Amino acid sequence: MTEASPLSTPADPNFRLTSDVLDLPNKNTSYPLLVFHVMNIHTPFCTSGPLHSNLPTRNNNVVDAQNFAIESHRVSYSINTEKGKLIPILKDCSLKIPSGQFWMLLGPNGCGKSTLLKILAGLLCPTDGFVHVEKPRSFVFQNPDHQVVMPTVEADVAFGLGRFNLTDEETKLRVAKALTAVGMYDYLQRPVQTLSGGQKQRVAIAGALVEECKVLLLDELTTFLDQSDQIGVIKAVKKTLNSCGDVTALWVTHRLEEMKYADGAVYMEDGRVVMHGEASTIMDSIEARKASYTKAINS
Numbered sequence: 001m002t003e004a005s006p007l008s009t010p011a012d013p014n015f016r017l018t019s020d021v022l023d024l025p026n027k028n029t030s031y032p033l034l035v036f037h038v039m040n041i042h043t044p045f046c047t048s049g050p051l052h053s054n055l056p057t058r059n060n061n062v063v064d065a066q067n068f069a070i071e072s073h074r075v076s077y078s079i080n081t082e083k084g085k086l087i088p089i090l091k092d093c094s095l096k097i098p099s100g101q102f103w104m105l106l107g108p109n110g111c112g113k114s115t116l117l118k119i120l121a122g123l124l125c126p127t128d129g130f131v132h133v134e135k136p137r138s139f140v141f142q143n144p145d146h147q148v149v150m151p152t153v154e155a156d157v158a159f160g161l162g163r164f165n166l167t168d169e170e171t172k173l174r175v176a177k178a179l180t181a182v183g184m185y186d187y188l189q190r191p192v193q194t195l196s197g198g199q200k201q202r203v204a205i206a207g208a209l210v211e212e213c214k215v216l217l218l219d220e221l222t223t224f225l226d227q228s229d230q231i232g233v234i235k236a237v238k239k240t241l242n243s244c245g246d247v248t249a250l251w252v253t254h255r256l257e258e259m260k261y262a263d264g265a266v267y268m269e270d271g272r273v274v275m276h277g278e279a280s281t282i283m284d285s286i287e288a289r290k291a292s293y294t295k296a297i298n299s
């Protein structure tokens, strides 16, 4: 995965992303849905339009058109090289993800998935367009060693609660709830270095949940995991969403088999969102694209 960025990805391995850290200046108060930094707004935000047409339903009810936890509207992102050349990375990316759902962001290597996720997390500012993401929001990194940093599971999950002025009892309750949600409560006192990769990922997710985040942004969490850990982490996220009700997750992956756990999906190619909607429909389209690509190279 491309990690480099010309802007503000924190380099400190002890850094844990929190909603406060993610707050950027220059909030645009004239657009109520805007949550963080906006540059060069050319098009007013609208909550209706073609993107609504293909959205999945939950419990057979049409999703409330206003009830989106994550939105990006015509987001573009370019970087300036040292020679002054402007390289476009994201082009006009729009998406809407209903609250409480589990969505995946897929696409070939280098198509811009991580860049878009970092923009949704507030780690990068779009060059153009704007985003709305419910808060608090948390970003979970691909490599859990970059954010599971305290000596024990309990201390690690409690780490982000220091700034909330909670009693010991309240802290313990919140840590227990978050660890239970990801199936890791039995590991409360375990030293973190004795955990498997998948267990560390779940602890990292609990570290996000303990702060009662509304949006989880998850960047290729299963890259370094074997198949059983991979499925374990996905199921933990699914279960969390089911039990918390109002948490929304966007999961970046390049593994098509993970799609069966998703409510919806966004598919990108070459810096653009090319498909966006119900998971099985997107899955079928990706399979069809793959088949026609294979046919083309075999003919």
Ligand SMILES: Nc1ncnc2c1ncn2[C@@H]1O[C@H](COP(=O)(O)OP(=O)(O)OP(=O)(O)O)[C@@H](O)[C@H]1O
Pocket (backbone or CB within 6 Å): 001, 002, 003, 004, 005, 006, 079, 089, 107, 108, 109, 110, 111, 112, 113, 114, 115, 116, 254
């Ligand atoms: N700071 C940077 N400088 C130069 N190019 C960059 C920078 N950040 C990203 N890119 C380029 O932008 C494109 C998108 O990168 P990104 O990491 O978002 O893709 P991705 O879809 O997440 O890829 P992967 O699936 O391989 O992780 C890539 O071509 C990458 O090389």
